[in-house]
Amino acid sequence: MIKDNSIFIKNVYYMLSYAFGNLHEKEYKNIAKESFDNLDNLFAAILAKGIGKQLKQGLYREYVSCHDNLPAVRGKIDLVETIRNQLACRKLVACDFDELSANNLYNQILKSTALQLARSKKVDKKYRDLLKKELVFFGEIDMVDLSKVPWQKFHFHRYNQSYRLLLGICELLTEGKIMAAEQGTMRLTDFADDQRMSHLYEKFILEYYVQEYAQKYRGFTAKAAMIPWQLDDDNKNLLPVMKSDVLLSYGGREMIIDAKYYAHSLQSNFDTKTIHSANLYQIFAYVKNLAAIRRNDTVAGMLLYAMTDEEIVPDEDYQMSGNQISVKTLDLGQDFSLIKEQLDRIVTEFFTELG
Secondary structure (H helix, E strand, O other), X not given: OOOOOEEEHHHHHHHHHHXXXXXXXXXXXXXXXXXXXXXXXXXXXXXXXXHXXXXXXXXXXXXXXXXXXXXXXXXXXXXXXXXXXXXXXXXXXXXXXXXXXXXXXXXXXXXXXXXXHHHOOOOOHHHHXXXXXXXXXXXXXXXXXXXXXXXXXXXXXXXXXXXXXXXXXXXXXXXXXXXXXXXXXXXXXXXXXXXXXXHHHHHHHHHHHHHHHHOOOOOOEEEOOEOOOOOOOOOOOOOOOOEOOEEEEXXXXXXXXXEEOOOXXXXXXXXXXXEOHHHHHHHHHXXXXXXXXXXXXXXXXXXXXXXXXXXXXXXXXEEEOOEEEEEEEEOOOOOHHHHHXXXXXXXXXXXXXXX
């Protein structure tokens, strides 16, 4: 029987909770108690709560470039336009200056996304009404073309840290191509070019181990680490960067996890199913290069696929040139407590001191 691979909407909430952290704050806790029938409602609820909190604190402001005709000098004088003003008998100085303003890209994205949700028939009326009330306070904020937003170029610091979750939601709504399947669930779709849910999946796996292990066990580390090539000479020209999704370290042992969120976890060749060649070669290269640095066999690697509705579910352990390489599957369509159990088991079976 083919397993139905659906992601419960609530599990997406938990993934977001680990990936962004903010959802642990008291303003968002009631969301976990609600029932959602699609992602639009979940995202609308989170955005409504987050924007409401932000309005109470004050919208984030940053300096933006302005140009205006003023009665007194401010900033730099635009000489050409100022002369034109004088010739037209206008006693105004054309100035270019910076002004601390809420009309910046962060708030423009919030407004544009909230407006889309407020107009969406997929969103329940209670969330649409709440977003519309909040949008009243965005009157001076411009709209922005969400398809042209440089999502990877945002910088977060203590003054705008609360926007990390909100913009993450906006990005998923804008860029994602996730399709609703059954009521209360989501199904993986064929979107090879879309990396949004893949990125969330990777970030969730990493942050789970950071919060549940690195922050609780002395000496345990979880990070996305660069792995240098072990070369016989110094020629690094044209070599790709090796950056692991997750590198777990404890007690002198290390495990590299490469999180894979695909519509198909296996490749087909003349009706024969096999592990994706590129994925396996990649994790093997990561493990062998890190093992060469450590000069021991205590480095292991794992491909951790999100479960699909394919009949064959990868669950294999291999011994390759002295190192363990595993291919496992994480079922996101089950109760989150069981997801936690599986993630915990990955750690305790390898780092036996934690078992």
